[in-house]
Amino acid sequence: MANPPLSREEFLDTYGPTLHYSPPGGFRSVEDYDALVDTHCCFCGQQCGIRLKVKNNEVVGFEPRYEFPFNKGKLCPKGIKRYLQGSHPDRLLHPMRRTEHGYQQITWDEALSETVSKIQEIQAKYGKDSFAMLSGVSLTNEKSYLVGKFARLALQTANLDYNGRLCMVSAGAGNKKAYGIDRASNHWEDITDAKVIFIIGTNIAECFPITTDYIWRARDKGAKIIYADPRMVPMARTADLFLPLRIGSDSALLMSMLHVIIRDGLTDEAFIEAHTTGFGDVRAAVADATPEWAAEITGVPAAKIEQAARWYGEAETGMILHARGLEHQVKGVENVMSCANLALATGKIGKPGCGHSTITGQGNGQGGREHGHKCDQLPGNRDITNPEHRKYIAEVWGCSEDEIPGKGITAQEILNEIHAGKIKGLLSICFNPLISLPDANFNREALNKLEHYSVIDFFLSETAQHADIVLPGSLQEEDEGTTTSGEGRVIKINAPVTPPGEARRDWEILLDIAGRLGRGKYFQFSDTQEIFNELRLASRGGTADYSGITWEKVVNNQGVFWPCPQTTDEGLATMHAENLDDRHPGTPRLYEGGKFYHPDGKAHFNAVSWRESGEVVDDEYPIWFTTGRVVSQYLSGTQTRRIGPLVDQFPHPKLELHPRMAKELNIKTDDWVTIQTRRGEVIIQANVVNTIRPDTVFMAYHWGGKESANLLTQRALDPISKIPEFKVSACRVRLATPEEQVQGEHTKSLSARTEKNLPVGYNLAERRKELRR
């Protein structure tokens, strides 16, 4: 039903990606602007402060925002060029309906009516849960909260999930099991006081560049850096100790480090006794995890494992940082719990310079997983299956408890159910699963089976090209609200401009759909601050408590760290947001004084035993395959693959392989190679580098179509977090045949158009006029 109506070439000609190079009106003199607006970068979870230059209701450039304490003016290339996505010629400006020949412009009334009638028709025929919703964490906290409420009370479906499922859910689940709360343990400033920093499974320099500064400030004060990764990524080059572990072997390394720490008496027995439970089980679980045992599994020499364990164990203060390398696995939660075991066993938590944090990948990855657009969760990080939690949220929402659906299924499972024909309709907002979920061929088949698909987005992403109705939404700089950065700091996004053409703010679109579904009584908001105030009330008393945070306080303090609960009797008792107090200062550092968030007030050790990944190398697929990012691209590239200077920095994915493997396979840099897994194959060019393990190949995942790394990855899920195992697959690699090479060149030609090479029908001048609003 929802097969894309145009060929890839036709899509490229009409909806991009088009490479956009210069600001609206061209480069202008430094002082030529109407206003400078303080806001934040729209990309990764660091959420750097930035000041946008505005002229004639268009973003025309940026200035560093030195006063914002996290980045003090620093920015990565994505932040610098982010402003080029505004006034972009590919921008969706009108609602559209899919026809046999492409997309046809329609009115908002037609678009909303058709969406609503399809929702009603499908739900009447197949049941409420047959219509699912997928949402993204580039959304503000306000929008995340609204989506959670919208899916439950307007769509009345249990099947809502979000793309944070591909990000930090393993860290979130692991943190909850260990500490009872799901947040980075410290504000980033604490990193600079660490004497040892253990970094595992994260390419900090390319994925979270500003964090580099914090680590090197620690190094300037004498900290030792231990870096564990299958690639010698830029920061690993400067580490005091580099542990080149095999993909998927993280928990073996971590167990072995704990083994050495216990064996050598480096544990903090007083801390363990006073503030934790379950250490006995963990001690038993690592009893046999000797460095020699781990060396066999990880490929890291035993002496280096011993060294890492002793440095971490002996140091007075220490920090553990990890990201998707360790979390994107079927053992993601176990890996995170293994890190927590190390921090707890040595008492390196809840003090300055001590902590254990995940680095957030997506813009609002932290806030987006707190306010209820996860399938199992209600606002404030509440559990949707807990009767007390349901009762409280029903009271805030003014509905009966029965009206709130139960636990739904996760993002990949929703695609699986669509493929199986059980879910028939879909509404999505700011989520591009065709690129970001594993096994892209399977997901494409799934999307083609939908009876109806409506999408809210600002560019026609690869997934949106399967939609029946396209609802043009808003960019980050066209709406205001809050996000929560990776360090747990709630910050304010401001709106320097209004949406162009007929595009609308996302929350207004959701409110309209809710109204037309006859559920408008639950959605009486006139601006996003009202949504935030309801969020405060809804989160009150939950672990992610935002009730003491106001927008004004966020602006005045350059951010507020949650939890930030109520302190007055009235604030604790009220059911009206205006009666909430804002006296609590916020919580930059969690767990001070050994106070954890489990009901018993203690941290919990979780015993982990070693097991292999969902797929391992064998005779047929003998090479390890892993994926990751490059610094100039963001996630599925919907935004960054349209920004010319960023694309030029890294125009196409390449397969990284070690010279030793390259020699055996007779491959040289820039040769065309074919990579095959059990899911699919990709033809790209090679990059021979000796900064990767000789048994492993790497490919960045930001591209679509036949350049998509996720054609190769597997749908195996972590049993607890349901995060797919992006980081571990088995593949085979060979030189491409001449025919394949021609295919590869063709694929490359279809990845983007520059503005000067657009086809005549594109009408760039006309579109530009409309973009001027």
Place this chain on the structure above:
Amino acid sequence: MSDMRFFVDPIRCIGCKACMQACSECDTHKGKSMIHLEYIERGASTQTAPMVCMHCDLPTCAAVCPADAIKRTEDGVVQSSQAPRCIGCSNCVNACPFGVPRYYPEIDQMLKCDMCYDRTSVGKKPMCASVCPSEALFYGTLEEFQSRRGGTPQNSFQFGEQTITTKVFLVLPDGEIGLDMDVISHMDARFEPDAFDHLDPFAHLEPLPMEQPQTLRGRL
């Protein structure tokens, strides 16, 4: 003369090109970056180095300019060529020991980094040093630099017979005191086929832990 200094520390460089992207935002050169990033040898290492104009005290580029188009300001900033004077001969491009100036045929003129003179002359920081995520590029006083971090800032360079002092400091590891550059021999060494073999961080993984290379080939 301003006591603000510019420091370049390749050890910290993470190769992100934020400096280049920020430089290209300057309205005097509209979308072009006046600084560049060197990949030391991508096949061998992730080491990169940002290259700004070093702003020499006695700039060779200006000395060889037949049209007197390259000026040095009182505060030690060597400017891009002056458009009315530049004759596009590229003498400066060939003469600069650091390889900085570039000739742009579309405007028949040499352009190069002028340390964001529109910003630094009014007390702001240059764009590249403002944004650099890792402070591989740093703008501030020498005291500020030394209070923040280690390393030996160095601004005297020996290229064969020529000694060059610069406004920009290169940061060397602690204890390193000077750079005596024999440029030609470094260039030659770089093209030796085994020049970087010693840099393989995975050398200890021989043979491959999971698979023998011979069997790999046999199966593919």
